[in-house]
Amino acid sequence: MKASQLLKSYEQGRRDFRGENLRGQSFKAKYLVNIDLREADIRGTNFAQTNLTGANLSQGRGGLQRRWAITLMAFSWLLSALSGVCSGFAGSFVVLTAESGNLINQIAGGTAIIILMIFCIFSYFQGLEGGLGSVVISLMATAVIAVAFAESLPFSLSVAFSFGVTFVFHLVVAIIAATLGAIAGAAAGAIAGTAAIAGAFPFAVIIAFTMAVAEAEVLSFTIVGSGIAAVAVTSLSAYLGWRSIHNDPRDAWIRNIAIAFTSIGGTSFYQANLTEADFTQAILKSTDLRQAILIRTRFDHTLKLESARVGETILRKPAIRDLLKDLHLGYFQDYRQANLRGANLAGANLKGINLKQADLTNATFRGANLTNANLTKVLASNTDFSEAILTGVCLEGWKIDQHTQLKGVICEYIFLLERPDQEGSRKRLPDDPNTNFNAGEFERFYPNIVNS
Structure with missing residues (x-):
C-alpha cells in the first residue's frame, strides 16, 4: 500500500491496516494516532517525527529492505577485505624486519612483535581502547629506552628515528586493521547474525594471508611467519566484532558504530511519539528509535531489539x-x-524486586505483581499502579503526586522503613500483625499513610 493511500483512508476514519505491506514508504511527521498496524511489513518505512500515540505495531516486521540489507552486507565484507589487506601489510613488515640480517631491522622487528602481542592481549581483556592505550604506553617506553641508550647503539638517532616512523606507521596499520575488522564483523552480525561473521572471517583471513605472502621474501619461514602475524590480527578483529555484538561492555563503541551503520535505510522512528504504542512480538532489527518518546511503550517479547x-x-x-x-x-x-x-511493565512478575531510588516517572505497573518489592525513595510521579499487588512493599520515602494511580490496588499491608529501627520495627501498616487492609482501604487512605 502506498503512503498516500493509507493517509487518505486514515483521514476518512479507517484505523485498521493489519498486515499491509508498507515497505519503504514515508510517513514522516504525520498524525497516525491509534492506528492498527499489526503484522504489517514496515521494513525501511520512515515514521520519523510521526505521532503514533496508541498505535498497535505488534508482530510487525521492521528493519532493512532486502536490497539495503544486501548493500550493507556487501559493504561490511568490503571492510573485512580492507582489514585483511591492512593485516597482511602489517604482518609482513613485522616478520620481515625481525628476520632481516640488518641489526636495526631486527631490533625494530622484535620490538614490533612484542608490542603487537601486547596490543592483542590488552585488546582481548580490555577491548580495543585498552589495546590502543597499551600501544601508546609501549611506544613511549620504547622511545625513552632508545634515548637512554642512544650512545651505545651501533647507529645514529636520525637513522633510528626514520626507521621508527616506518615502524609506528605499520603498527597504526595493524590497529586500523583490527578496528575495521571488528566493525565489519559486528555489522555483519547485526544484519545477518553470527553466521555472517563466520562467513566474513575466512574471507578476511585469506586476503590477509595472501597480502602477507605477496610482500614477503621467498623464504618458507618468512612466508609462514608473515601469514601467522596477519591472521592473528584478523582473528582478533573478528573475535572483537563477535564479542561487541553480544553486548560485551569492553567493546560497546564498536557495537554502537555497527548498529548505526546497519540502521541506515532501516525502519525509522526517529523523534516519533510512541506513547502507549505496542510492539509486542514485533521485529525491530536495524530500527532507529533515537529520541523517540517512549512513554508506556510496550516491548513485550519484541524480537531483535538489541539490534x-x-x-x-x-x-x-x-x-x-x-x-x-x-x-x-x-x-x-x-x-x-x-x-x-x-x-511499560504492566502485568509483570516483579515479586521481591529491589527498585530503591529508581525513577518510575510516567511508568505503568498496572496489574503487576510487586509483592515484597522495595520501593524505597522511588520517583513515582504519574506512575500507574492500578490493580497491582503491593502487599508487603516498602514505601519509605517514595515520592508520588496527585497523578499517581492506585485504583484497584491489592494490598494487605506495607512497610514504611526499609530496615528495622532501634526497636526492631519496620513500621508495618496496619500496626497489628494480625490485621490487614480491607479491600480498597489502601487506595482510599494512601496519602495519609505516606505522610504519617
Missing part, C-alpha cells in the same frame, strides 16, 4: 531492555537506581 539503534532512551541499558522484553526477569532482582521512566 535497534536506541540512542539515549531507556533501552540503552541491556538490563532494562531485557526486562521490558521479558516481564518475568524482575523476579527478586536488583534494579536499584534504574532509569525506568515511562517503562
Whole structure:
C-alpha cells in the first residue's frame, strides 16, 4: 500500500491496516494516532517525527529492505577485505624486519612483535581502547629506552628515528586493521547474525594471508611467519566484532558504530511519539528509535531489539531492555537506581524486586505483581499502579503526586522503613500483625499513610 493511500483512508476514519505491506514508504511527521498496524511489513518505512500515540505495531516486521540489507552486507565484507589487506601489510613488515640480517631491522622487528602481542592481549581483556592505550604506553617506553641508550647503539638517532616512523606507521596499520575488522564483523552480525561473521572471517583471513605472502621474501619461514602475524590480527578483529555484538561492555563503541551503520535505510522512528504504542512480538532489527518518546511503550517479547539503534532512551541499558522484553526477569532482582521512566511493565512478575531510588516517572505497573518489592525513595510521579499487588512493599520515602494511580490496588499491608529501627520495627501498616487492609482501604487512605 502506498503512503498516500493509507493517509487518505486514515483521514476518512479507517484505523485498521493489519498486515499491509508498507515497505519503504514515508510517513514522516504525520498524525497516525491509534492506528492498527499489526503484522504489517514496515521494513525501511520512515515514521520519523510521526505521532503514533496508541498505535498497535505488534508482530510487525521492521528493519532493512532486502536490497539495503544486501548493500550493507556487501559493504561490511568490503571492510573485512580492507582489514585483511591492512593485516597482511602489517604482518609482513613485522616478520620481515625481525628476520632481516640488518641489526636495526631486527631490533625494530622484535620490538614490533612484542608490542603487537601486547596490543592483542590488552585488546582481548580490555577491548580495543585498552589495546590502543597499551600501544601508546609501549611506544613511549620504547622511545625513552632508545634515548637512554642512544650512545651505545651501533647507529645514529636520525637513522633510528626514520626507521621508527616506518615502524609506528605499520603498527597504526595493524590497529586500523583490527578496528575495521571488528566493525565489519559486528555489522555483519547485526544484519545477518553470527553466521555472517563466520562467513566474513575466512574471507578476511585469506586476503590477509595472501597480502602477507605477496610482500614477503621467498623464504618458507618468512612466508609462514608473515601469514601467522596477519591472521592473528584478523582473528582478533573478528573475535572483537563477535564479542561487541553480544553486548560485551569492553567493546560497546564498536557495537554502537555497527548498529548505526546497519540502521541506515532501516525502519525509522526517529523523534516519533510512541506513547502507549505496542510492539509486542514485533521485529525491530536495524530500527532507529533515537529520541523517540517512549512513554508506556510496550516491548513485550519484541524480537531483535538489541539490534535497534536506541540512542539515549531507556533501552540503552541491556538490563532494562531485557526486562521490558521479558516481564518475568524482575523476579527478586536488583534494579536499584534504574532509569525506568515511562517503562511499560504492566502485568509483570516483579515479586521481591529491589527498585530503591529508581525513577518510575510516567511508568505503568498496572496489574503487576510487586509483592515484597522495595520501593524505597522511588520517583513515582504519574506512575500507574492500578490493580497491582503491593502487599508487603516498602514505601519509605517514595515520592508520588496527585497523578499517581492506585485504583484497584491489592494490598494487605506495607512497610514504611526499609530496615528495622532501634526497636526492631519496620513500621508495618496496619500496626497489628494480625490485621490487614480491607479491600480498597489502601487506595482510599494512601496519602495519609505516606505522610504519617
